[in-house]
Amino acid sequence: MCHRTSRKGDCDAVAIFCILSATKDKPRETLLVSQFRPPVGKLTFEFPAGLIDENETAEQAAVRELKEETGYFGVPRDTSPIIYSDPGLTNANMKLVVMDKKKRLPMLSMLVLLHFAYGLCVASKL
Numbered sequence: 001m002c003h004r005t006s007r008k009g010d011c012d013a014v015a016i017f018c019i020l021s022a023t024k025d026k027p028r029e030t031l032l033v034s035q036f037r038p039p040v041g042k043l044t045f046e047f048p049a050g051l052i053d054e055n056e057t058a059e060q061a062a063v064r065e066l067k068e069e070t071g072y073f074g075v076p077r078d079t080s081p082i083i084y085s086d087p088g089l090t091n092a093n094m095k096l097v098v099m100d101k102k103k104r105l106p107m108l109s110m111l112v113l114l115h116f117a118y119g120l121c122v123a124s125k126l
Contacts, residue, residue: 008054011082013094014062015049018074020101031101033069049094062097074099 020029032045050065052058059076066074080096 009052011052011058011095012092013049013051014058014065015047015094015096016062016066016074016099017047017096018066018070018072018099018101019077031070031072047096058095058097062099066099071104072101073103074101 016031018031020031031048033048034043034045036042037044048066048069050061050069052061053064056064058079062076062079063074066072076097076099078098082093082095084091084093086092
């Protein structure tokens, strides 16, 4: 088993479920980012995510990572308890932060963002 040795607090990272406002003609959506991941040798679609810095809360990290990865500014709505991502292989962990999108900031680089409509079973719990 792999052990993370550089953990700065009780939690390593955050993943962000960012809620984009629905309109009359469009269902609620969330954001996924596209990244090439060498371990799988493929382009993947993932929730925006990143490591929590020292002396930073999960919510602060989520606001920072959402802005860095997508150009969106959001406000945290809810945070999960610690989730172990792959406990059979590693002790790496994360928290899922649900955020409401407030505005889009101008981006300096090209990003591949996917607006993904999510189903009623998820939406009804948010």
